[in-house]
Amino acid sequence: MNKLAGIDIGNDSIKLVLDGSKEPLVIPNIIAPGYERHILQEEDSPWKALDVTIYSPSLTQRNQRYFVGQLALEHEDNMELEDSDNKAVSDQSLIVALTALAYQGLMSYASGAAHGNTDEVEYVLGTGLPVRTYAKFHHQFEQRLVGEHEVTFHSTPQLRNRKIKVTIRKVAVSIEGAAAIFHLATHDSLLVRDEEIYNGCIGVCEIGALTTDFPVIQRMAIDNHFSHGEQIGIATYLDAIIRDIEDAYGYVFQSRAKLVQRIKNRQFTIQLIGEGQVDIRAVVDQHFRRAAARMIEMIRKRWRKYPDIQCFYVIGGGASALKPYIQDAAGALRLRFAEESEFLNMYGYLKVAKSRMSQTANV
Known part of the structure; x- marks a missing residue:
């Protein structure tokens, strides 16, 4: 099966x-x-x-x-x-x-x-x-x-x-991004959960590691002309944080994922050789503020090009990390965020597959 x-x-x-x-x-x-x-102790x-x-x-x-x-x-x-x-x-x-x-x-x-x-x-x-x-x-x-x-x-x-x-x-x-909106608009049964999203004109800023996508969704259909993507994501800023920390303190993160784990757990203190410690929160704040300013600039640009957009959702793993910084940078610009933002596409993909399978079965 x-x-x-x-x-x-x-x-x-x-x-x-x-x-x-x-x-x-x-x-x-x-x-x-x-x-x-060479295993000294098996992982749990x-x-x-x-x-x-x-x-x-x-x-x-x-x-x-x-x-x-x-x-x-x-x-x-x-x-x-x-x-x-x-x-x-x-x-x-x-x-x-x-x-x-x-x-x-x-x-x-x-x-x-x-x-x-x-x-x-x-x-x-x-x-x-x-x-x-x-x-x-x-x-x-x-x-x-x-x-x-x-x-x-x-x-x-x-x-x-x-x-x-x-x-x-x-x-x-x-x-990407469109599937997330489909998830927000529907129940697991695929029945409509949110009429405003399902029938509206929705702008999306989906912030990934290496890309940021701006699909425009009109009544659950992708707008071919105004949907756009940028070849920049949060990884650019994570790499800059890693470089700055290594230059300043000699501490090396072996991967972006290792840094992301610390940021998610709010563990901003790193251990230095010789029992010293240092707080890297200021370095993270500096680069994440830059990232947020860039995202707001791109959102404003997309919204001006398509003023019929009723609301703008900021989603994705990058949105989870940058949310407080984006809210600060947005000023009077009203943006929408969602819970479990990094999983919205995944759940949306499941629903899209379920929808297409049921359509095939009914043909």
């Missing part, structure tokens, strides 16, 4: 939720070369030690071993996506996405199937792309996902030496 899932293949993290579940899986979009680990969760070999016809290197997510977070040879990367064709994003789908398949394995030494799981997926890459790449993105892939777990606790075939039957690709 196919599992219906929404997966947000973000540049900072992969977020996955199964239909009927309220607990999303989040894996940092980071990988490092894998090898036989398989999520913390995703050590996999992935075979996929869509990958350039089809049978390589990787440390994924949390395990790669502080690895000296880890890789995070950069501005020039396109998630539609990125091997790294596919590696982390397939790891997430395999992991979730094994964790909810009661409804799966097994043949010999290989477990199997089948999916119908909803996912999305930024405004600027959707038109050109969404068919290629779909083709790379659809098909059979195989993931083998190595030193991962509870999953050691487990192999699973991940079969993706269908993929519904939508636009």
Whole structure:
């Protein structure tokens, strides 16, 4: 039986939720070369030690071993996506996405199937792309996902030496930001929850790690002319924070994700060599104020070009981090924010997939 899932293949993290579940899986979009680990104490969760070999016809290197997510977070040879990367064709994003789908398949394995030494799981997926890459790449993105892939777990606790075939039957690709608004406008049953959003003209500023999208949605339809995307996200400012802290204090963050964890937990004190400590809050504030000013400038620009927009939602993982700074920079400009902002696209992708599947079934 196919599992219906929404997966947000973000540049900072992969977020996955199964239909009927309220607990999303989040894996940092980071990988490092894998090898036989020298384990002194086994991790207390398989999520913390995703050590996999992935075979996929869509990958350039089809049978390589990787440390994924949390395990790669502080690895000296880890890789995070950069501005020039396109998630539609990125091997790294596919590696982390397939790891997430395999992991979730094994964790909810009661409804799966097994043949010999290989477990199997089948999916119908909803996912999305930024405004600027959707038109050109969404068919290629779909083709790379659809098909059979195989993931083998190595030193991962509870999953050691487990192999699973991940079969993706269908993929519904939508636009980042627009899917989030669809989620806000509808119930899980897809019935209308908010008439103003569903029938209105809504502007969106969806702040990601490497991109910021500005789709304009009129009665749940994308405006082709006025929807736009910028090749800048919060990662630009996180990288600047990391550089400034290293220059000033000699403290090195091995990844953006490591810095983001500290900011989310409001842990602004870093440890220096020689038992010294320093508070980095002022450095974070400085760059996040710059980021907020840039976002407000872009929102004003989009709203002036399309004055029929009734309200503007600021969403995404970047919006969660920058919310107080954006509110300060906005002044009299009224903007809307939403709870669990970083998960809105993921839930929207699930609903889009559910909607398209039901339409297909009714044809």
